[in-house]
Amino acid sequence: MPDKPQTPDKTGGVEAVERALRVLDSFVPGDTGLSLKEVADRSGVNKATILRLSVSLEKFGHITRDAEGLFHLGSSLWRLGSVFRQNLRMGPIVRPVLANLVNATGESASFYVQRGNSGVCLYRVNSHRLARDHVEEGEIIPLSMGSSGQVLDAFSIRQGKHAANIRKAGYYLSLGERDPDVAGLSVPVLGLEGELLGAVSLSGLRVRFSETAVEGYRTAVLDAARQIRVGLGER
Numbered sequence: 001m002p003d004k005p006q007t008p009d010k011t012g013g014v015e016a017v018e019r020a021l022r023v024l025d026s027f028v029p030g031d032t033g034l035s036l037k038e039v040a041d042r043s044g045v046n047k048a049t050i051l052r053l054s055v056s057l058e059k060f061g062h063i064t065r066d067a068e069g070l071f072h073l074g075s076s077l078w079r080l081g082s083v084f085r086q087n088l089r090m091g092p093i094v095r096p097v098l099a100n101l102v103n104a105t106g107e108s109a110s111f112y113v114q115r116g117n118s119g120v121c122l123y124r125v126n127s128h129r130l131a132r133d134h135v136e137e138g139e140i141i142p143l144s145m146g147s148s149g150q151v152l153d154a155f156s157i158r159q160g161k162h163a164a165n166i167r168k169a170g171y172y173l174s175l176g177e178r179d180p181d182v183a184g185l186s187v188p189v190l191g192l193e194g195e196l197l198g199a200v201s202l203s204g205l206r207v208r209f210s211e212t213a214v215e216g217y218r219t220a221v222l223d224a225a226r227q228i229r230v231g232l233g234e235r
Contacts (some may be wrong), residue, residue, distance in 0.1 A: 019045050020053045024062060024073070024187040033070030036039075051124050090197075091123065093231035098125040098200075101224045105217055106202035108132055109224070112141065112148040114196065119143055119152045122198065133182045133203050147174035147184035148201040155188045155196045171218055176206055183209035192233060200225045 017067065040047050054071070055061040061076030090111075098109040102125045110122040118182035119141040126132060143153040154166035166172050174184045184203035191197050202221050209217070 001151045006195040016053070019043075019049060020057060020121045023050055023057070024077075025204050028071050032033060033066060033068070033072050035070060039071055090228075090232070094123050094228055095125065097224050097227045097231070098123060100227075101125075101200070101202060101220055102127055104220050105202060107202050107208070107217070108135070109137060110148065110203065111189075111198050111228075112201060114156050115140075115144070117157075119199075120150050121132060127204060129204075131205055131206070133179070133184075135203070140149060141178075142180055146178040147172045147186035147203070148199045149178075150174065151186040151188050151199040151201075152196070155190070155199075171222065173209075173218075175209065181206055185209075185214065185221055187218075187221045189225045197228075197232070200228065 022043040022045055023039060026039050036041075036047050036050060039045070039050055043050070045053070054065065058065065058074070058217075061074040061079075064072045064074045066072065094111045097180055098111060102130040106127060106129060110121050110128040111126050112119045113122050114120075120136055121135055121139045121141070124135055124137045141149050143149045144158065150166060150172040154163035154172070171185060171187045176182065178184075182203060183206040184201050186199045186201040188199050189197045200221055202217050
């Protein structure tokens with residue numbers, strides 16, 4: 001059967017993506033598995049299209065199909081839900097910690113999370129100083145460059161000696177990697193099961209990151225990461 005007609009979309013959406021989302025939206029609490037016919041009836045997507053879409057949805061872990069041919073939601077959706085819940089409740093915990101870090105050091109503090117092969121500045125509290133580095137919330141950074149990128153990379157994706165050294169040290173100091181005048185020091189924030197939640201970063205002008213200053217900064221950033229872990233339920 002053809003797909004059920006939908007209200008014309010004037011927002012420029014992608015039909016194939018919308019059909020896939022309608023397939024996922026066909027599941028409701030209490031479902032123990034849906035037949036192809038049930039998915040088609042609920043979603044309004046025809047059976048042939050569902051079968052094609054399910055190949056990609058299974059590939060990314062959003063749907064599984066058992067021996068009886070019934071469709072089930074996949075584990076990737078649980079992971080995405082966990083990320084959503086963590087990020088949703090992290091703001092009230094992370095922002096005060098970053099503000100205290102700025103007050104203690106005079107430098108800017110950020111909290112980065114990994115998104116695929118990039119990092120994203122999720123929360124940011126700027127230094128009160130006029131001369132500082134400039135980063136905005138939502139800004140995307142490359143992994144393996146700069147202190148936050150290096151930490152996210154080492155604790156999530158990267159293998160090898162360099163990443164192992166970062167994991168062993170528990171922090172990374174960047175002196176002019178992304179900008180010759182900017183320095184940064186970042187520490188990972190790990191969840192209750194050792195999963196990477198993000199990285200706390202302190203950044204500012206390189207001239208203010210002397211060897212003596214860095215020792216104090218490292219202690220402050222490590223303590224900030226500890227405070228976030230405690231706020232998220234670590235004892």
